[in-house]
Amino acid sequence: MRLLSAFKRRWLWLAASAVVVWLAVLGADRLWPLPLHEVTPARVVVAQDGTPLWRFADAEGIWRYPVTIEEVSPRYLDALIQYEDRWFWDHPGVNPLSILRAAWQDLSSGRVISGGSTLTMQVARLLDPHPRTFGGKFRQLWRAFQLEWHLSKRDILTLYLNRAPFGGTLQGVGAASWAYLGKPPTQLSYADAALLAVLPQAPSRLRPDRWPERAQAARNKVLARMQTQQVWPAQVVKEASEEPVWLFPRQMPQLAPLFSRKVLSMSKAEKITTTLDAGLQRQLEEIALNWKSRLPPRSSLAMIVVDNSTMQVRGWVGSADIGDDSRFGHIDMVSAIRSPGSVLKPFVYGMAMDEGLIHPASLLQDVPRRVGDYRPGNFDSGFHGPVSMSEALVRSLNLPAVQVLEAYGPKQFAARLRNAGLPLILPAGAEPNLSLILGGAGARLADITAAYSAFARHGKAGRLRLLADDPLVERPLLSPGAAWIIRRILAGEDQPMADDSLPQVVPLAWKTGTSYGYRDAWAIGLNARYSIGIWTGRPDGTPVAGQFGFASAVPLLNQVSNLLLSRASAGKNGLPTDPRPASVSGGTICWPGGQSLAEDDANCRRRLATWLLDNSQPPTLLLPGQEGIRGIRFPIWLDAQGKRVAADCPDAKQTTLDVWPLPLEPWLPASERRAARLPAPSTVCPPQISQDAPPLVLSGVREGSVIQRAPGESQATLALQTSGGEGRRWWFLNGEPQENAGKNLTLTLQNAAEYQLVVMDEGGQIATVNFTFQ
Incomplete structure (x- = not known):
């Protein structure tokens, strides 16, 4: 009984000891957990194909390129495991035979000669560095057991792949492969795999960019072992051994720095995979550097390229040179x-077409206007009178765009754009107004380019996709027909033609913009596959005299578009087509009414061929206050002889005469003006005299006059008077308002040039004259 009792006590003591040890192990694991997570980990931004764009080092300046086991060549895995730890998949984190051998060598020599480290132990040392002492070795063993306890073998190997040192600030086989070899770790050759497998043993001493002979000798040692262990065939090893190790200096990722900084806050991953095309990005940055010397001092540029089919951003250049x-x-x-200038005009015309306000050949009025305190003018100075919507868009005329926006509504316009992803930034407390269409609100190049994609995506604007896993989000902005018509107008194809003659691959469609004071120059383009946004100017907002969209941004747009098309046309699927939607058809309309009329109708004063949306032919859009006799539909009563009579005269027959709006008369031939178009009044039963103001007449200079200086004089004085009209006057010289609101004006001319003088009265009547000063 005593013997049995002693036996039980011994087993109870052993069990208690085991429990205590187990609790101690658990406590130690809690007190000293594995340091797997870094406070500021190294991160890298990569292109869609995995090419590193820019790296963000950790607190110690280390940069990595995270990889999984599947993202590394099997050749490297073979070389690593066979050379470093043949029993990696079988041992519990420590190889007892290797430890005994290393201990015997260390004890017999009195110093640490061999570590006997497994891959797990090497990972332990990488996670928790320690001195090369016996105490340090014990700590390494503890960490190795912790790793095997908490992680799988695949996880441990993945940690090694991403933490192994490769010289300098490089850690991980991914960063080493890109930095030393310029290729992804999936594409390693046998020689590459052997070289990278041995580098972590002595990364500083074996750096191939500094010590190629040492690196080659170490690599060949690995190759020889791979042959001895019959892992790789002898012929493969022989060929790999003959490859010299001679590398350029390490290649650090230096693409898309500003883009990389932007996406860094959009993801918490250590490797952020974006939608950028690394090859295209490199070419765009080279173009930007080449253009830098052409830019005025303190000026920069920006470019963005978006794939219309996927809304993936393929190129992003935020400045001409990040180091300047x-x-x-x-x-x-x-x-x-920035102020977008005129680049928003295509949107208002497209929206107005969808609303049934206009069609591409609608008669618009490029004439001086005053809306409250707002007096818009044209960029090229002067006014052009009657213009079609398509002509106004192509020539980027301001007054017609203001006219259409006024009819459509600035608030509705801004809301539609905001809903589609293009917010217009207004000063605090300000509401959308007519200045929006001429750059009176701020916008971003990225948002504008994304919205322009709607013209190539059947009216749906997509959200930019910056990261590879971003979903495609799109919202309707225009109808497919309106988007197609606007794009064709911008591409120079505003005239209708048969489908078999219509180019299915749309040429480059583009629109420019210049902000007030020459601060921003824009060019937004759509080629067959891509949307392209270009901006040039000074980031500090100071003006650049003579900088405008057509001269400053369009040449750069053309160069980028040609580059993109050469890449796209060389692809497997060629260039995408853009067939005419069923809602778009060809038609013919008449001015000034804006609708189709019979061939012999006298009210058709000018016939225009145009595209039509849903075969809609809205009548000519009038300015506010152009109703009644100031409008287009002029009711008259005629007698049997065709004379104009009063409505209550015997046998008076009512008819309607289409006349041009009064403000357009200065730009019309004499035969088209209202006085010439109206039939002569009857002397027997004359019509009632209109109570409207008499016509506005400008005198003091004749149309086409040439004015010369008097001998010995450097300037000339021109006295001008008006008669008729009503109310105050507003004078414009080459589109610039003059400080005078009276019926008379005295001009002092100094510079020889061609001039256009326009005067407008309070009732909207206009008189104009063109002359030359020599």
Whole structure:
């Protein structure tokens, strides 16, 4: 009984000891957990194909390129495991035979000679560095057991792949493969795999860019072992051994820095995979550097390229040169808020077509106007009288765009754009107004380019996709027909033609913009596959005299478009087509009414061929106050002889005469003006005299006059008078308002040039004259 009792006590003591040890192990694991998570981990931004774009080092300056086991060549895995730890998949984190061998060598020599480290132990040392002492070795063993306890073998190997040192600030086989070899780790050759497998043993001493002979000798040692262990065939090893190790200096990722900074806050991953095309991005940055010398001082540029089919951003250049502080190169102008100038005009015309207000050949009025305190003018100065919508869009005329926006509604316009992803930034407390269409609100190049994609995506604007896993989000902006018509107008194909003659691959469609004071120059383009946004100017907002969209941004747009088309046409699927939607058809309309009329109808004063949306032919859009006799539909009563009579005269027959709006008369031939078009009044039963104001007449200079200086004089004085009309006057010289609101004006001319003088009265009547000063 005593013997049995002692036996039980011994087993109870052993069990208690085991429990205590187990609790101690659990406590130690809680007190000293594995340091798997870094506070500021190294991160890298990569292109869609995995090419590193820009790296963000950790607190110690280390940069990595995270990989999984599947993202590394099997050749490298073979070389690594066979050379470093043949029993990796079988041992519990420590190889007892290797430990005994290393201990015997260390004890017999009195110093640490061999570590006997497994891959798990090497990972333990990488996670928790320790001195090369016996105490340090014990700590390494503890960490190795922790790793095997908490992680799978695949997880441990993945940690090694991403934490192994490769010289300098490089860690991980992914970063080493890109930095030393310029290729992804999936494409390693046998020689590459052997070289990278041995580098972590002595990364500083074996760096192939500094010590190629040492690196080659170490690599060949690995190759020889792979042959000895019959892992790789002898012929493969022989060929790999003959490859010299001679590398250029390490290649650090240096693409898309401003874009990379932007997406860094959009993801918490250590490797952020974007939608950028690395090859295209490199070419765009080269173009930007080449253009830098052509830009005025302190000026920069920005470019963005978007694939219309997927809304993936393929290129993003935020500045001409990130290292040029004189050009504010650190500011990302793709995301900056700037005045968009005229680039919003295509949207208002498309929306107005969908609303049934206009069609491409609608008669619009490019004439001086005053809306409250707002007096818009044209960029090229002067006014052009009657213009079609398509002509106004192509020539980027301001007054017609203001006319259409006024009819459509600024608030509705801004709301539609905001809903489609293009918010217009207004000053605090301000509401949308007519100045929106001429750049009176801020916008971002990225948002504008995304909205322009609607013209190539059947009217749906997509949200930009910056990251590879971003979903495609799209919202309707225009009808497919309106988007197609606007795009064709911008591409120079505003005249209708048969489908078999209509180019299915749309040429480059583009629109320019210039902000007030020459601060921003824009060009937004759509080629067969891509939307392209270009901006040039000074990031600090100061003016650049003579900088405007057509001269400053369009040449760069053409160069980028040609580059893209050469890449796209070389692809497997060629260039996408854009067939005519069923809602779009060809038609013919008449001015001034804006609708189709019979061939012999006298009210058809000018016939225009045009595209029509849903075969809609809205009548000519009038300006506010152009109703009744100031409008187009002029009711008259005629007698049997065709004379104009009063409505209550015997046998009076009512008819309607289409006349041009009064403000357009200065730009019309004499035969088209209202006085010439109206039939002569009857002397027997004359019509009632209109109570409207008499016509506005400008005198003092004749149309086409040439004015010369008097001998010995450097300037000339021109006295001008008006008669008729009503109310105050507003004078414009080459589109510039003059400081005079009276019936008379005295001009002092100094510069020889061609001039256009326009005077407008309070009732909207206009008189104009063109002359030359020599």
